Amino acid sequence: MPEYSNMQLENYKNVWVFCEQRQGKLMPTDFELISEARRLADELGVKVCGLLLGDKVEGLAKDLAGYGADEIIVCEHPLLKDYTTGGYTTVICQAIEALKPEVVLFGATNIGRDLGPRCAARLHTGLCADCTHLDVDMPTYKNFLKENSTLPAEKIDGMGTAMVMGEQHDVSRDLKMTRPAFGGHLMASIICPRFRPAMATVRPGVMKKAPFDQAKADAVAIVKPEFTLAESDIRTEVLETVKAAKKLVDLIGADYIVSVGRGIASDVEGGIKLAEELAAELGGVVGGSRATIDSGWLSADHQVGQTGKTVHPKVYIALGISGAIQHKAGMQDSECIVAINKNSAAPMFEIADYGICGDLFKVVPMLIESIRALKAAK
Amino acid sequence: MKIIVCIKQVPDTSGKVAVNPDGTLDRASMQTITNPDDLNAVEAALKIKDATGCEVIVVTMGPAPAAGMLREAMAMGADRAVLVSAREFGGSDTYATSQILAAAVKRIGVEKDDIVMCGRQAIDGDTAQVGPQIAEKLDLPQVTYAADIQKDGDKITVRRMLEDGYMTIRVETPCLLTCIKELNSPRYMNIKGIYDTYNKPLDVFDYETLKDDPLIDPTTIGLKGSPTNILTSFTPPLKGAGMMLEGADHATTDKLAELLAAKHII
Numbered sequence: 001m002p003e004y005s006n007m008q009l010e011n012y013k014n015v016w017v018f019c020e021q022r023q024g025k026l027m028p029t030d031f032e033l034i035s036e037a038r039r040l041a042d043e044l045g046v047k048v049c050g051l052l053l054g055d056k057v058e059g060l061a062k063d064l065a066g067y068g069a070d071e072i073i074v075c076e077h078p079l080l081k082d083y084t085t086g087g088y089t090t091v092i093c094q095a096i097e098a099l100k101p102e103v104v105l106f107g108a109t110n111i112g113r114d115l116g117p118r119c120a121a122r123l124h125t126g127l128c129a130d131c132t133h134l135d136v137d138m139p140t141y142k143n144f145l146k147e148n149s150t151l152p153a154e155k156i157d158g159m160g161t162a163m164v165m166g167e168q169h170d171v172s173r174d175l176k177m178t179r180p181a182f183g184g185h186l187m188a189s190i191i192c193p194r195f196r197p198a199m200a201t202v203r204p205g206v207m208k209k210a211p212f213d214q215a216k217a218d219a220v221a222i223v224k225p226e227f228t229l230a231e232s233d234i235r236t237e238v239l240e241t242v243k244a245a246k247k248l249v250d251l252i253g254a255d256y257i258v259s260v261g262r263g264i265a266s267d268v269e270g271g272i273k274l275a276e277e278l279a280a281e282l283g284g285v286v287g288g289s290r291a292t293i294d295s296g297w298l299s300a301d302h303q304v305g306q307t308g309k310t311v312h313p314k315v316y317i318a319l320g321i322s323g324a325i326q327h328k329a330g331m332q333d334s335e336c337i338v339a340i341n342k343n344s345a346a347p348m349f350e351i352a353d354y355g356i357c358g359d360l361f362k363v364v365p366m367l368i369e370s371i372r373a374l375k376a377a378k
Numbered sequence: 379m380k381i382i383v384c385i386k387q388v389p390d391t392s393g394k395v396a397v398n399p400d401g402t403l404d405r406a407s408m409q410t411i412t413n414p415d416d417l418n419a420v421e422a423a424l425k426i427k428d429a430t431g432c433e434v435i436v437v438t439m440g441p442a443p444a445a446g447m448l449r450e451a452m453a454m455g456a457d458r459a460v461l462v463s464a465r466e467f468g469g470s471d472t473y474a475t476s477q478i479l480a481a482a483v484k485r486i487g488v489e490k491d492d493i494v495m496c497g498r499q500a501i502d503g504d505t506a507q508v509g510p511q512i513a514e515k516l517d518l519p520q521v522t523y524a525a526d527i528q529k530d531g532d533k534i535t536v537r538r539m540l541e542d543g544y545m546t547i548r549v550e551t552p553c554l555l556t557c558i559k560e561l562n563s564p565r566y567m568n569i570k571g572i573y574d575t576y577n578k579p580l581d582v583f584d585y586e587t588l589k590d591d592p593l594i595d596p597t598t599i600g601l602k603g604s605p606t607n608i609l610t611s612f613t614p615p616l617k618g619a620g621m622m623l624e625g626a627d628h629a630t631t632d633k634l635a636e637l638l639a640a641k642h643i644i
Contacts, residue, residue: 022540022542082545083545085510085519085520085521085522086519089514109540109541110522110523110538110539110540110541111540113506113507113522114510114520114522114523116507117472117505117506117507117508117509117510117511117514118510118511118513118514118520120473120507120511120605121473121476121510121511121514121515122514124473124598124605125605126471126473126604126605126606127472127473127507127605127606128606129472129503129504129505129506129507130504130505130506145610145612148614148615149612149613149614149615150612150613150614150615151610151612159609159610162607162609164607165602171609174609176609180504181502181503181504181611182389182391182501182502182503184614185391185397185613186397186611186612186613187611187612187613187614188608188610188611188612189608189609189610189611190606190607190608190609191606191607191609192605192606192607193607194605195605235519235549235550236519236521236547236548236549237547237548237549238545238546238547239535239545239546239547239548240545240546241540241543241544241545241546242543242544242545242546243542243543244542244543248541248542282644301541306504307504314643315638315643315644326391335643336638336641336643337620338634338638344622349620349622351620352620353620353621354620354621354623354634354637354638355620355621355622355623356622356623356626356630356631356634357622357626358625358626358630359626362626363626363630363631366627366628366630366631367631367634367635369628369631370628370631370632370634370635371635371644373632373635374632374635374636374639374644
């Protein structure tokens with residue numbers, strides 16, 4: 001029998017987070033995932049361990065611990081300086097096999113989504129892609145379903161097991177990994193009941209970052225497992241890494257987002273300029289629907305939605321965006337949604353807190369004036 | 379030299395999407411299309427074929443009607459096609475799917491000069507996992523998120539996109555690349571292509587064809603071989619409808635500004 005079939009699930013403990021760094025800088029999603037892992041680990045009664053790979057990166061460990069990691073597992077090697085699929089997979093799989101975590105989380109970045117599947121395939125375990133919600137504790141999970149699904153309450157209350165290999169399996173200790181599918185039309189909660197670690201990539205910007213705690217940062221424990229890594233494990237050569245020259249818009253960190261959609265088609269430049277003015281008035285940034293990116297009106301870093309960024313600003317103002325479900329999937333958790341659209345039947349109005357049915361080219365200049373007047377009166 | 383391109387038939391989620399009362403997707407009422415990123419992979423392969431005369435083989439796993447999609451890929455210019463289809467393969471998650479596709483690709487044969495290509499991700503599941511997992515099962519180096527591919531003998535140079543820039547990566551054949559839409563604009567089928575496609579070979583690999591491969595084991599394929607299980611699937615509720623403000627004049631925008639200020643959000 002292959003080794004995986006004899007896996008002793010109870011030997012696997014602790015929640016790990018792969019802490020991605022690029023050129024010695026941690027990614028913002030690392031802190032989100034450490035914070036989320038803390039919550040899950042407390043539900044499981046285990047430790048949170050950050051997994052940090054690179055060349056001379058130990059100095060980053062405190063930053064990670066400050067968000068709730070008990071231990072940072074540091075794997076340093078000159079061959080780990082640049083991210084390579086082969087190098088990172090080799091080292092991570094050795095660490096997982098030696099230290100046996102119960103759960104491993106990766107940020108669903110372009111690197112996490114390259115690395116996660118390769119590791120899961122090598123370890124023979126399950127990986128759930130691009131999760132937007134995680135739970136272990138059943139009552140918490142049921143409350144989540146009650147608030148975020150159309151399932152009847154009695155069906156949710158009755159949950160507790162799943163049919164796995166023809167038998168009822170108790171899911172109370174399984175990581176329940178929830179993610180959108182079919183462009184957000186459906187949600188699914190996935191479990192990995194027979195193998196460990198349960199692995200997930202988690203969409204950046206979705207999990208909330210905990211406050212930084214200096215005492216936790218100072219108390220960090222560093223673990224340095226042994227591993228072997230040879231040049232022959234790598235098999236790709238990084239010739240250069242280039243940062244985009246232009247400053248990219250930071251949608252995920254923005255409190256105010258003014259997004260444009262197909263409704264600006266009659267005057268693309270004018271529409272974008274209006275959105276920029278309104279965003280500047282609020283201290284926010286400009287986003288766009290998929291149509292605006294596909295048409296080349298805005299660069300890809302502006303895209304909000306299923307294939308773009310997930311955002312939850314204080315205010316999301318949708319200008320001329322009809323509200324395709326793929327777009328809504330990326331912004332519906334905004335604190336306040338304002339929709340301005342000529343078409344009164346636009347689905348965006350269904351989720352908007354406030355809607356104005358009108359021509360954005362007329363309404364937005366007036367809105368800018370109203371906001372200015374209000375600020376002046378204060 | 380040959381290029382094997384893995385493609386998938388998916389429901390077109392950009393149009394109207396119908397959901398059954400039980401929360402599953404009403405696939406019957408939806409159009410099916412070739413997954414968009416996969417068409418970029420086909421185009422990338424055909425470009426290399428244009429330059430080198432290599433063979434391009436398209437492969438899909440799916441039910442019998444997926445053969446129509448393979449014919450379309452051959453009408454674009456692919457030379458032959460393989461449909462991987464069996465009851466035993468149904469219910470596979472990404473892990474089990476990649477076991478099966480890897481076995482199919484192995485049967486076609488991956489030699490020193492060859493490339494395997496996939497789309498980055500499919501619009502039905504958006505997982506982006508099957509490409510890297512096939513690469514692992516075939517022990518091939520992978521480069522994902524390819525936005526530019528230059529081939530010089532057995533050396534391939536790829537512009538691999540990151541969120542905030544890109545990496546230039548060199549890899550030797552055989553290798554697996556996953557392609558994104560920035561890579562190219564897929565060509566259309568032409569009349570000659572459509573005429574020729576029905577004269578091109580389309581092989582079916584069923585369970586019998588692949589069962590002797592060590593990757594094809596009852597514990598690693600299909601529903602029973604999938605490490606992940608669906609605990610529940612559901613549709614998200616609509617957020618409660620908000621307030622439509624009357625009119626679209628100055629009074630309306632003043633009112634909106636006041637409402638936002640009252641909530642302390644501006």
